[in-house]
Amino acid sequence: MNLKRNLACVGLAAGATFSVAAPSLAGTLTPSRLGLDTLNAPPKNQVVSGSAHLKDFPYFAREFSFKKDTVVRFSVLNPTGLGSRGRAQSNFGFLTNPVNGVGAFTSIFSEDKAYDQVGNTSYERQGGRVDDWLGTCGNAIGGTCVRSVLFKANTIYQLALNPSQKAVHFGVGALDTFTFNRLSDEQYPKSTQTVTVSKPGTLFIGMEDGLYANSRTSDRNDYYYDYQDWVVSADVPEPATLAGLGMVAGGMLLARRRKAAASA
Template identity: 30%
Template sequence: MHLKTTSTFLGLAVGSALALSAMPAGAATFGNNGIQFDQDTEVTFDFTGSNGKFGSMFGVVLESNPNNILPPVLFAENPAFDPGPIGDFQGTCGVVVPNPCTATFTFLAGESYSLALKSDNGTVYSTDSLNPLDPANPATPQTRQFVFFQDETTLPPLANESGEGSVDPFDKFAILIEDKGGSRDFNDFRLTAMATESDSPASIPEPATLAGLGLVAGSLTLIRRRQTNKKS
């Protein structure tokens, strides 16, 4: 009976440790209310095309300092659009942006970020609250200039600013951007993106894992002490 009780107790302790260690490592916010991760996270962006007269520069800003794009600038169009008689100022990978049209940015844990598209006609942000009010109607909410879709195959032009508001950054998604040109078709700059979870160093267990292992160690110490007391 004593052996059975001891085995059951140890099984519960070990099971608790394993369950704690298997819990998700972190959470994230990514969308029109801002970008934030609870651990350093690398996001890969892929430029898929543009339709804009102005050469654009795309990158990441801190919400606390939205006027300065953080290094590195992820994409900078040069020239502004493909040469030749192409409609709607089309820009393609390998022409306006050098191949392979892929860039990465590491978001630091706990910082509040926004994506930004800067061009000759102004800067727009993925965080709605950073975009200016409509001067014709200042009582309205800030204009939405970025739309997010979890389905990375979503393509403009869009009839309105419908989007998902926020996405799971660890599942590939689409970003469609409207500059200040006023057309509201969300095809001025287009990307897909996906975050990669950082692997914790093997030498530094997660706090939850340490707590579970401590429970196991404490259980073993208690059992040994009881057995010693019975023998005395």
């Protein structure tokens, strides 16, 4: 009996060590923790003209850092509606130690092509307009659909897109629910069609690449923002999940030791 009790204690201790050692972030992941301004209403399509367009974008992703090593889990899988939009091909990721918005870019999700291909030659002319050239995971978006990123303590980061090898960092955040325009003003300047993605406790990130020249006007330097070029969810691992993994590790250790004791 004493041997079993001692082995159980060893197993539980191993589990506790496993769960404590895993980097995590206490509390809900808010927009400000990733350098984003909160957005509580659908972004309004806005077209601005001229070479000074950058100052007219209302939301920029700011620099952020954590006091402890922190794991953030990003997804373009669930809920339905996440993904990339627009005809420009780009990657979603972050800059490390940026200086005035310039730094080493790390991709979290990338587009293998600018939008989903469905084998229909008229898709770009017709079908693509239905959902602003939506790119989904497993089609336009290659690789894994869910990725966990370890942000190191006391290191400066900044969320960004990387279209055509030049990072831009226009972004917004919304907790629990994010509503955005389904059709950008690249196609329909007065679009009122929206998509809403919802999941309690989840941070939704809307990024804008700012890459659009309005060929329907004499000014080809019009730029727009609607923050739906990438729509990504972000959260942190649940403490209960980490503890559960620890208990599993402890249980496996306990089983091995019991087997070894029985054969001794």
